[in-house]
Amino acid sequence: MSFDAESPAYVLIRWAQYLGMMLIVGSVTFAFVAVPVLRRASGEPGVARAAGQEAASWGFYAALLVTAAALGRLVAQTLAFYDPSEAFDPGLVWMIVTQTLWGRGWLLQVAGVTAVLGGLHAARRGTLQFSDMRGGWAFAILGTIALALSSALSGHAAAVPRLPWLAIFFDTMHVLGAGAWLGGLAVLALVGLRSRSLAPDVTVVPVHLLPALLDAFAPAALVSVSVVSATGVFASWLHVHDVRLLGTTPYGLRLLLKLVTVAVIVSLGALNWRRLAPKVGHQRGLRNLRVSVAVELALGTLALLITAVLVATATPDEQVPGS
Numbered sequence: 001m002s003f004d005a006e007s008p009a010y011v012l013i014r015w016a017q018y019l020g021m022m023l024i025v026g027s028v029t030f031a032f033v034a035v036p037v038l039r040r041a042s043g044e045p046g047v048a049r050a051a052g053q054e055a056a057s058w059g060f061y062a063a064l065l066v067t068a069a070a071l072g073r074l075v076a077q078t079l080a081f082y083d084p085s086e087a088f089d090p091g092l093v094w095m096i097v098t099q100t101l102w103g104r105g106w107l108l109q110v111a112g113v114t115a116v117l118g119g120l121h122a123a124r125r126g127t128l129q130f131s132d133m134r135g136g137w138a139f140a141i142l143g144t145i146a147l148a149l150s151s152a153l154s155g156h157a158a159a160v161p162r163l164p165w166l167a168i169f170f171d172t173m174h175v176l177g178a179g180a181w182l183g184g185l186a187v188l189a190l191v192g193l194r195s196r197s198l199a200p201d202v203t204v205v206p207v208h209l210l211p212a213l214l215d216a217f218a219p220a221a222l223v224s225v226s227v228v229s230a231t232g233v234f235a236s237w238l239h240v241h242d243v244r245l246l247g248t249t250p251y252g253l254r255l256l257l258k259l260v261t262v263a264v265i266v267s268l269g270a271l272n273w274r275r276l277a278p279k280v281g282h283q284r285g286l287r288n289l290r291v292s293v294a295v296e297l298a299l300g301t302l303a304l305l306i307t308a309v310l311v312a313t314a315t316p317d318e319q320v321p322g323s
Contacts, residue, residue: 004312011305011312014073015304017151020064021183022304023183024183026186027187028059031052032137034217036048047206051191051205055191056140059120060120074093074097077106078092102153108150108153109154113143115140121136123136123137144176145172177226182297184221186297188214188217189290193290211278250313250314
């Protein structure tokens with residue numbers, strides 16, 4: 001049985017990688033956007049410190065997932081390149097890692113996730129000092145950027161015949177924007193909206209601070225959505241030159257499905273912030289917001305699954321002989 005980049009197992013490995021990366025970016029976003037607001041609004045450093053450390057913990061767990069996915073990707077890539085009888089020959093594996101663009105991206109991913117693990121481990125155990133970048137967050141930021149860049153190096157952006165480095169830059173920004181938006185929303189839900197086990201209507205962050213928390217995240221989400229939209233339009237133009245290809249090629253159809261899914265997420269997010277967030281101080285409003293955010297995040301995971309399939313789908317240019 002053949003094994004290639006579109007194999008279900010490989011798609012699931014990439015999906016796990018994307019989920020982990022989104023949470024990592026989200027934890028960093030939460031720390032630098034929401035935690036300072038919690039500190040000012042509460043007047044109690046302990047509240048902000050606890051929220052920041054919990055965000056770091058979720059990011060740390062996500063980094064462990066990315067680590068496992070990186071090992072899985074290496075195994076999957078060797079199986080896609082070579083016959084199973086020789087796929088695990090150390091010399092061949094070393095050649096993939098050191099002599100291909102995919103391998104260099106993989107090494108960057110390993111370096112990035114190592115920095116994230118070290119930085120977030122320190123952040124979840126120590127005090128948060130954002131002004132002078134102590135507490136491990138500086139390492140987490142550098143590692144996060146490296147992870148986003150590594151993703152671009154192993155996707156379509158690195159293979160385009162024109163403007164490859166610009167494509168890689170836009171793809172990196174696309175990952176960071178999506179992580180700040182959907183990953184930030186996930187961490188906000190896990191840290192700010194998640195209920196205590198014995199009191200469903202009591203959140204980890206005090207309820208009276210939730211409006212300030214949501215107000216802090218809204219501008220960051222808006223900027224992130226704008227970045228995702230702009231970079232997505234650029235990538236679509238780069239890979240699909242004719243709108244008609246959206247409905248006539250496998251890549252175009254999958255891209256169209258992703259675009260529709262993202263549009264629904266944006267619409268639901270707008271509903272959350274305009275209609276439900278202002279009512280978060282009431283028990284019913286809090287429950288409604290939790291449900292709506294859960295649906296938004298579920299659609300986000302679906303968009304990432306589509307992306308995991310899309311990244312292994314040949315673009316229209318790649319399907320044309322001699323292109």
